[in-house]
Every structure is written in structure tokens, then in C-alpha cells.
Amino acid sequence: MKVHSLKTIAAAALIGAIVAACGPSAADLANPVAPHTGLAISLRTDDVIARDQGRLRQQPDDWKSIDDLAAAYLQKVREVGDPSYYPKVDALLRRALAHDPGDAQASTDMGLLSLARHEFVGALKWGDRARQLDPAGARPLGIIGDAQIELGQYPEAVQTFQAMVDRRPDLGSYARVSYARELFGDVDGAVSAMQQAVEAGGAVPENSAYTRVLLANLYFNSGQLAQADAAYRRALFDQPRYPYALAGLARVEAARGRYAAAIDRYRAAVDVYPLPDFVIGLGDAFAAAGDARKAAQAYDLAAAEQQLYRANGVDLDAELALFDADHRRDLPEALAAALRAMADRPSVRSADTLAWTLYQAGDDAAALTASDQAVRLGTRDAGMYFHRGMIEARLGQIGAARTDLQTALRINPYFSVVWSPIARQTLASLVKA
Numbered sequence: 001m002k003v004h005s006l007k008t009i010a011a012a013a014l015i016g017a018i019v020a021a022c023g024p025s026a027a028d029l030a031n032p033v034a035p036h037t038g039l040a041i042s043l044r045t046d047d048v049i050a051r052d053q054g055r056l057r058q059q060p061d062d063w064k065s066i067d068d069l070a071a072a073y074l075q076k077v078r079e080v081g082d083p084s085y086y087p088k089v090d091a092l093l094r095r096a097l098a099h100d101p102g103d104a105q106a107s108t109d110m111g112l113l114s115l116a117r118h119e120f121v122g123a124l125k126w127g128d129r130a131r132q133l134d135p136a137g138a139r140p141l142g143i144i145g146d147a148q149i150e151l152g153q154y155p156e157a158v159q160t161f162q163a164m165v166d167r168r169p170d171l172g173s174y175a176r177v178s179y180a181r182e183l184f185g186d187v188d189g190a191v192s193a194m195q196q197a198v199e200a201g202g203a204v205p206e207n208s209a210y211t212r213v214l215l216a217n218l219y220f221n222s223g224q225l226a227q228a229d230a231a232y233r234r235a236l237f238d239q240p241r242y243p244y245a246l247a248g249l250a251r252v253e254a255a256r257g258r259y260a261a262a263i264d265r266y267r268a269a270v271d272v273y274p275l276p277d278f279v280i281g282l283g284d285a286f287a288a289a290g291d292a293r294k295a296a297q298a299y300d301l302a303a304a305e306q307q308l309y310r311a312n313g314v315d316l317d318a319e320l321a322l323f324d325a326d327h328r329r330d331l332p333e334a335l336a337a338a339l340r341a342m343a344d345r346p347s348v349r350s351a352d353t354l355a356w357t358l359y360q361a362g363d364d365a366a367a368l369t370a371s372d373q374a375v376r377l378g379t380r381d382a383g384m385y386f387h388r389g390m391i392e393a394r395l396g397q398i399g400a401a402r403t404d405l406q407t408a409l410r411i412n413p414y415f416s417v418v419w420s421p422i423a424r425q426t427l428a429s430l431v432k433a
Helices: 002-014 045-060 063-080 083-099 104-116 120-133 140-152 152-165 170-184 188-200 204-222 225-238 244-256 258-273 276-288 293-309 316-326 331-344 348-361 364-374 382-394 398-411 419-431
Strands: none
Touching: 045 063, 045 104, 063 083, 063 104, 063 204, 083 258, 104 120, 104 140, 120 140, 140 152, 140 170, 152 170, 170 204, 188 204, 204 225, 204 244, 225 244, 225 258, 225 316, 244 258, 244 276, 258 276, 276 293, 276 316, 293 316, 316 331, 331 348, 348 364, 348 382, 382 398, 382 419, 398 419
């Protein structure tokens, strides 16, 4: 099966050599997306963990159970947001690889762990090693492609994802095709591929629910609130109290000006999974509702949670920089983090974070240069164009600023409960100028 529009992307990128060379985290593949464990089971993750722990108590050198337990721990992080599992995964996998350096599953899961920790150079190395050990497998290609995306190696990533979908057209490969199309500005194509991922389903119920959330995010990011609302609700129907879907519905409620409902949804998501992004969303909802005290409390909690992730080996330079720049917290450290992120993971999203941080720090000329890198693929991201428009406005480039702010609001007038009103106010002032 050929994903023809994805191959067209590759050709365009190569012809343009201009493409030098984002995000769910994995980056979340979505980064791109968060790592898939590949557990081909119908048991709940807790049951798998209990089973493998029991086997290892009876037989400590059961290497298959060691591999499976590490994979289950990775899945557990996705479900409960506890990064303290990462050191456990690392120890298990290193033990397995010390016993057998040719353990393909352990090498693959080391690649997934590296993605989860945002160690993308390491992820690329582990992905290449896993591909050598499992040349017919598709999962190593997903690791390689995810790492290439975050390292700004876009033509290479497109080729990798094409090989992956050719080898195994399933949830993981379709979702990655979707993300690549989104980065290159093909939103309709991204939606189509994510719909295929939803239809393909996954062995782990959480993975299928997450894919529905990714589809909903595509709708939200293009300003289609009704479609986003329906997709988030379907994810909740399949996986009750699913935190990503709860947080997604909170964004929809906030976009509609229903701040009390948004706060309730965010609180429900945080109760299940205290992900910093959810807590930041809660803080922004409080801010939009006019409760500065509770907003500040939420932001302080988000900062503390980010430190917990860092303490467990997760590189959050890009995420910390964007959070601090958005909320004008410790701008010197935010700028240092943004510069480190750009050096370590030179993606268009890192470039956008650097541009916005430079703007908030007052270096508008350097901010515009970074923004040039951020928009180089044609990504239809309202936040990127908002950042660029604000930079241009302060540089006195009034025509360009109007165009980019209009583009941001045309892509998604609800892109941020905090910044969308600023975009409209700034645009109105420029029209009068």
C-alpha cells in the first residue's frame, strides 16, 4: 500500500533542499505520539505487570518476562503519568541487554524509552540497532522516524514512515503518516490518515483511545469545535475517564467561553493523570475566568510536576521554555532552555518555541530569524503564526503582522484561551494604524 500524498511530501522536501533539515512529545508520535508498547494482549496493564512480576519472583532470569514487564511499565506511564517508572524500565532493559545484546525487543523498548525521555539522538541509535536485529519489523521504523522528526530530519522521516506503512499499515504507521502530513500543512490528509489509524484500532485499548484524541486534536487545531467535541466524547465512551479526552473537552469548553465547565473537566483529567500540560490548561482556564490566584497556584504546580519529570530523566527544555515564555516566568532560564532545545532537537516546533521566548525576552530580530525556521515547512499551526505576527508587529512590519495574525485566527480562532484575545486585539490595533 502506497501513501501517495506522503511520497509527494518527500519529493517536495527534497526538491526544495530548502527544507533544512515536531512535535506529541513522542513527540508524543505526537509529540508525535507517546510510545506504543506493542503489547499484543487483551489483559489490563496492571494484570500484565502483576503476571510478569510473579513470574520473575519465581524465576529471576526469565528474560522474556523482563522484556514484557519493561514494556508494560512504559504503557503504565501513558495511563497514569508516573515518570518514576522510567528508571525501572531502564534498569530492566539494561539487565536484559547485558544478558543478550541481541535482544531485539529490549533494544526496541530502549528506543521507546529514549523517545519518552525526549533523548532523540539516543532514540535514533536504538532504533537503528533494533532495525538491524529485527530487519522485517515495523516498530523500529517508528522509533527511527519519530526521532528524525524531532531532530529536524524531515525528508528522512518521510521516507521512514513510508517504509513503515508499506511494511505494516496499522494504527502506529497511519498515525505517523498523519503527523507528517500535518507538519507539511496537509491538514485534510492528516485527518484522513488519522481516521485510518482509528479504524485500524490497537491491541491495547488506551492506544485506540489516544488515537481518537489525536483525531480530535486535529479538528480542534483547525477550529472545528463540534467535530472535536464529538471525537473527544467518543474516546471517553470507549475509555471512560480517559484523561486526554477529558482535557480535550476542557479545551473545547474553554474555547466556547464555558470556563466553569472547562475547569471541572481539567480537574477531572488531573485527578487521573497529573500531566503538566493538563495543569497548565487548568491554570489558563482560571486566568480566562479572572481568578489570578488559582491560576498562579496551578502554574506553580505545573512547574513542580515538570521538575518531577526532569528528575526521572525526561528532557523538558522545550516544554519548560514554552511554559515560562507564555507565562513570563524566569525568562533568562526560559531562553537558556529554548536554546538548548534548539541545539538538541532542531525541529520546527523547537524553532517556534525559541522565537517566542526571544520575543518575550525582547530580542525581536533574533526572534524573527527563529520564526523563519519555524514556518519553513508550511505547518498550519495557529500558534506559530500568532507568534510570528506579534514579532513582526513589534518590529514595525505592519503588513506582514496583519497577514500572519489573520492567518492564525483563520486557522483556529480558539488556539489559546489566553492568547487568542490578544491576537484579535493586536490585529484590530494594526488595522487602525
